């Protein structure tokens with residue numbers, strides 16, 4: 001900091017502090033009074049009681065006492081970044097929204113990813129849905145696309161949401177489990193709610209244990225409308241597609257990451273952006289006429305249904321790049337307030353009963369969370385692409401100073417030569433699509449919402465064999481934590497309607513008798529498999545955006561370390577050197593190599609592939625170190641490629657590593673290890689895990 005100097009201040013018992021002498025650099029109270037001493041409270045003598053008049057102390061402590069605001073009731077744990085959206089293909093035929101018609105225009109945005117069930121301080125890798133909320137600061141007001149990484153939802157009507165969330169969160173009496181769906185109350189609710197079955201298929205798939213927030217898909221979930229200049233509507237679903245592909249962890253790995261690095265996803269996102277490795281997503285749309293929607297065998301207003309891409313292909317129209325980390329976590333990531341009601345003219349809602357409830361909930365929750373009707377004035381929430389002005393006034397924390405006499409509309413003050421203030425814009429202003437609506441006032445669900453199983457079946461049967469095995473095993477894990485037999489039976493009764501084979505696998509995994517199918521409100525039907533619902537094989541295998549760990553020891557061959565590092569970096573990976581001690585190792589020939597991580601604190605779960613470049617003596621030492629054995633055994637168990645030098649054989653043996661295509665001798669260079677490093681070794685899985 002300029003104009004500061006380091007000094008030892010009298011009375012500070014040898015402490016060294018930076019001090020300042022200019023108004024630009026000095027510490028002040030919240031009201032600008034310069035502070036002379038930030039270490040010692042004003043007291044009656046050096047050993048006497050504190051004085052109430054110490055406004056410096058009182059202000060500092062009082063502000064601290066009030067630092068927290070209520071965390072989000074759902075999606076409390078989140079990580080975010082700034083970025084831009086650039087349109088590549090105009091949708092001018094379908095909408096007037098400028099953000100979807102002005103090709104090449106860059107629109108600033110802020111994206112927050114989140115888990116749903118856990119509190120703000122919970123870990124990053126529980127099995128959970130991920131929130132994917134994007135606030136785009138368009139020239140026609142903010143557009144908040146507040147979605148998830150799964151294209152469907154648990155329930156069909158917003159009135160059930162508080163119950164769903166109460167059921168999944170910590171149980172009411174005991175206050176646990178935190179950030180986990182594997183408990184009685186969640187599965188009790190799910191068993192009683194057959195409409196949740198499709199979402200359960202997704203939730204039990206590897207989609208809910210993502211490798212990185214940079215590698216998740218995003219979905220607007222609901223059907224929205226685009227409205228063009230002629231006032232015609234087209235139905236639309238929004239999809240974000242990660243350019244790095246979708247990749248997940250193994251369940252056992254996710255559990256271990258939670259201990260190794262509770263901030264795994266937050267750190268991964270922050271570090272990637274910090275390194276200039278900006279994550280990107282394509283924005284794609286599925287467009288449907290009302291007639292096309294009416295001809296589908298399900299209702300597009302039902303959020304427990306998706307529209308298979310094979311029926312209505314995705315059309316990529318633009319790209320989001322996250323290119324700047326928040327400057328301040330609280331001011332931005334915590335205070336950002338997403339509102340599904342934020343949509344620019346040319347985009348409109350549908351009558352989806354889940355969306356309709358959300359249109360109320362978010363504004364309401366922000367009032368309790370941020371405490372004032374003026375939360376839209378916080379820098380992160382302010383419309384940036386255009387002015388915002390109206391006759392709303394006052395309220396807590398009013399940060400603007402509105403000018404002029406007119407605080408009402410209509411007014412005729414401009415006729416008197418004064419500024420009458422902003423006016424409505426009948427042409428450019430937001431207009432709702434003129435959807436004809438009539439009906440009787442009822443509380444009843446549409447018949448077209450009655451089929452709860454066909455798409456659950458579609459999802460399950462569209463998965464590859466390893467994905468099906470993971471899904472079945474996740475159900476076994478979760479239901480094994482359920483203590484009430486009748487709860488498990490009801491869930492199995494629902495699974496029977498999805499696929500008898502799946503239900504039997506889960507029952508076998510639990511070692512219980514499979515109950516009869518629950519009665520279905522509507523007979524499920526078969527749909528053509530949709531490979532787009534998979535993650536395995538959907539995106540190209542790549543090391544781009546992935547992390548590689550090289551475990552080294554004293555006496556290791558530096559040339560091999562360099563070769564592996566260079567090959568992995570060329571393939572787009574981030575490489576970290578892991579050593580028994582953080583000071584690093586002395587390589588063969590005497591050269592020093594610094595470590596990026598110490599072995600016990602940098603287990604292989606934080607990498608996508610590993611290499612072991614050891615000396616014989618170094619390896620002998622490591623065969624006595626549990627962290628080294630786990631490093632190798634877990635890499636093998638989590639289906640990762642392991643490159644090794646011949647000297648590392650004893651450690652491989654100790655970790656029970658069996659040779660396969662993913663265990664590669666580095667004697668001939670790193671090339672043979674690169675290809676398996678870019679993927680999981682699915683063939684290995686039956687050797688290391690008993691799957692359902």
Ligand code: HDE
Pocket residue numbers: 072073074075078112113114130131132133146147148153157158159161219220221222303336337338354355357358361362363365366
């Ligand atoms: Fe939310 N949801 N939600 N939700 N939701 C909130 O708003 C709600 C739903 C989603 O990073 C809350 O600001 C209701 C679906 C995300 O800040 C709250 C219903 C989808 C985020 C709320 C739903 C979402 C939230 C809590 C049933 C995917 C985090 C804090 C109709 C399409 C946004 C807040 C962020 C947050 C209500 C269902 C996504 C209470 C009533 C479906 C990504 O308003």
